[in-house]
Amino acid sequence: xxxxxxxxxxxxxxxxxxxxxxxxxxxxxxxxxxxxxxxxxxxxxxxxxxxxxxxxxxxxxxxxxxxxxxxxxxxxxxxxxxxxxxxxxxxxxxxxxxxxxxxxxxxxxxxxxxxxxxxxxxxxxxxxxxxxxxxxxxxxxxxxxxxxxxxxxxxxxxxxxxxxxxxxxxxxxxxxxxxxxxxxxxxxxxxxxxxxxxxxxxxxxxxxxxxxxxxxxxxxxxxxxxxxxxxxxxxxxxxxxxxxxxxxxxxxxxxxxxxxxxxxxxxxxxxxxxxxxxxxxxxxxxxxxxxxxxxxxxxxxxxxxxxxxxxxxxxxxxxxxxxxxxxxxxxxxxxxxxxxxxxxxxxxxxxxxxxxx
Numbered sequence: 196x197x198x199x200x201x202x203x204x205x206x207x208x209x210x211x212x213x214x215x216x217x218x219x220x221x222x223x224x225x226x227x228x229x230x231x232x233x234x235x236x237x238x239x240x241x242x243x244x245x246x247x248x249x250x251x252x253x254x255x256x257x258x259x260x261x262x263x264x265x266x267x268x269x270x271x272x273x274x275x276x277x278x279x280x281x282x283x284x285x286x287x288x289x290x291x292x293x294x295x296x297x298x299x300x301x302x303x304x305x306x307x308x309x310x311x312x313x314x315x316x317x318x319x320x321x322x323x324x325x326x327x328x329x330x331x332x333x334x335x336x337x338x339x340x341x342x343x344x345x346x347x348x349x350x351x352x353x354x355x356x357x358x359x360x361x362x363x364x365x366x367x368x369x370x371x372x373x374x375x376x377x378x379x380x381x382x383x384x385x386x387x388x389x390x391x392x393x394x395x396x397x398x399x400x401x402x403x404x405x406x407x408x409x410x411x412x413x414x415x416x417x418x419x420x421x422x423x424x425x426x427x428x429x430x431x432x433x434x435x436x437x438x439x440x441x442x443x444x445x446x447x448x449x450x451x452x453x454x455x456x457x458x459x460x461x462x463x464x465x466x467x468x469x470x471x472x473x474x475x476x477x478x479x480x481x482x483x484x485x486x487x488x489x490x491x492x493x494x495x496x497x498x499x500x501x502x503x504x505x506x507x508x509x510x511x512x513x514x515x516x517x518x519x520x521x522x523x524x525x526x527x528x529x530x531x532x533x534x535x536x537x538x539x540x541x542x543x544x545x546x547x548x549x550x551x552x
Contacts, residue, residue, distance in 0.1 A: 205551070212546045216539050220528060224535075229374055231412075233381030236276055237389060244272035244386055269383035276382050280375070311478050407545045415538035422505035429501075430454040430464065430494050437490040441483055457494060464494045506537055516540065 224231075245268055252265030266274075320334035385392070396405050431454025438446035457464045468491040475484035503518040512520065517537055524536020 208550060209543070209547055212543050212550065216542050216546070217527070220535050220539060229377040230381050230385075233378055234385050236378070236382045237272060237385035240272045240275050240382065241268070241386060241389065244268050244275060247271040247275070267387060269385075269387040272386040273379050273383040276379060315477060315479065403549060404546065407549060408542060411541045411545060412538055415534055415541065418506050418537075419534045422502055425505060426498055426501055427454050427457060429497060430457045433493055433497070434464070434468075434490055437486055441486055457498070463498075464491055468494075512537060512540065 248268045248271045431451050434453040435450025468487045472484040472487040503514040506517045520536035520540040524532025528535050
């Protein structure tokens with residue numbers, strides 16, 4: 196057994212490091228996220244930006260002296276990033292138009308679905324009336340009144356909700372615009388001052404801590420992105436195959452869309468598959484509804500198993516450690532906790548080892 200004072204020092208060290216990591220993630224990280232993304236973009240774009248800046252130079256001879264005129268590395272990197280963002284925006288716009296067209300086709304089917312639901316409810320009410328020896332039409336009229344009341348309540352509540360949230364949408368759009376501007380400017384400035392910041396970090400007394408933090412965050416981010424990409428591809432493949440077997444004419448678009456939605460923890464495949472299955476059950480399509488529910492269960496099982504396993508194999512944690520850290524991170528930091536949980540656990544372990552004497 197170790198000495199009590201040594202154990203106490205170890206406990207205090209772990210507690211202090213854990214509190215420091217939590218405080219940094221909770222209060223400091225949200226303030227520097229745009230600059231961390233700018234730093235990552237600058238590091239990724241630096242080779243190509245230097246190549247472009249080196250090629251885009253003109254040599255002019257004026258007054259017997261030769262001058263070189265061209266664009267800076269920062270400007271080249273900003274142009275590259277702007278091109279990438281514009282291309283991504285164009286792809287999203289094209290996908291949005293396609294989804295809107297599919298949504299318009301769906302709206303054309305809504306009256307048919309409502310009529311089918313009305314027929315099903317009417318038959319159900321008449322069956323209950325017959326079984327309970329009630330007057331014909333009593334339950335049918337009651338159901339119609341309830342549906343009309345529900346529709347009026349939705350109409351009455353929708354407009355105040357839209358008016359109250361219009362300002363929130365405007366603020367979110369403004370914040371996103373400011374974020375993009377900072378991202379572009381930060382990328383260009385980091386490209387210009389990359390060597391300066393690197394020398395500052397190397398000459399700092401906290402250079403080892405900087406190195407540990409950067410390495411762990413980079414490792415956790417790469418592992419999370421790769422895991423999400425693999426899971427998203429498998430989910431899209433499962434949904435596409437299932438919808439194709441069901442004979443859905445939009446199986447590819449719907450399958451890929453559900454796969455992309457599954458990457459968002461707030462939504463997931465259940466946002467689409469479960470309501471869709473319930474609608475099919477209401478319309479009497481039990482087989483198709485069961486296929487959708489089976490797809491949902493399979494996708495959930497796939498995510499729960501693979502997410503922890505893939506993350507753990509890449510960051511050096513066991514699947515159980517990864518699962519626990521992801522759950523704790525989700526409870527502490529929300530959606531971003533899926534990434535911050537494993538990264539925080541690794542950081543705590545590395546910093547405790549580095550500071551332990």
